[in-house]
Amino acid sequence: MTESSHRAPLSDVQLRVRALESLLTEKGVVNRETLDGIVDHYENKVGPHIGAAIVARAWTDPEFKARLLEDASATLAEQGYTGIEGSHMVVVENTDAVHNLVVCTLCSCYPWPVLGLPPNWYKSTPFRAKAVRDPRGLLREFGLELPEETAVRVWDSNAEIRYLVLPKRPEGTENMSEAELQEIVTRDSMVGTGQATLEQ
């Protein structure tokens, strides 16, 4: 028996996508290699390592950080980080006073050019509902207990604007290089469901 005979049946969405792809390819509207290239790009080449590099630079370069907070779209586009699902970017900074959390209550809008494709939990209904109803409780589920005095601010992404959290730079990282700092910036810390930490 071949491997393919054991595959799970395709979902309705998968079937529709496949049907559309076949039709568009057949009609010469799209070319399969181009499509494969786009999928490969977002699945394998773009990912949280890009966001981590941006955060590490912001932590070490005050002028870059100021520009990033002022106009993220332009500053990121300068670095080549723009395109599908990320041409209008806003970077929000975590401080002792404010912790930012990003959600898309309608679907799964996410800043592709800097974080890649969203994780499954980001797309789930419970996550999207709880982020609004009980953000502090949601963060606790992610293992993040914030001090009372830290306010939680929730940002609802949409087709227009995508948010990236600039996590707090942890204490004890004063002597670390930009490259070393990159390593401690997790995907979750840039969505706001985690923090950058030395203990990983």
Ligand code: FE
């Ligand atoms: Fe969405």
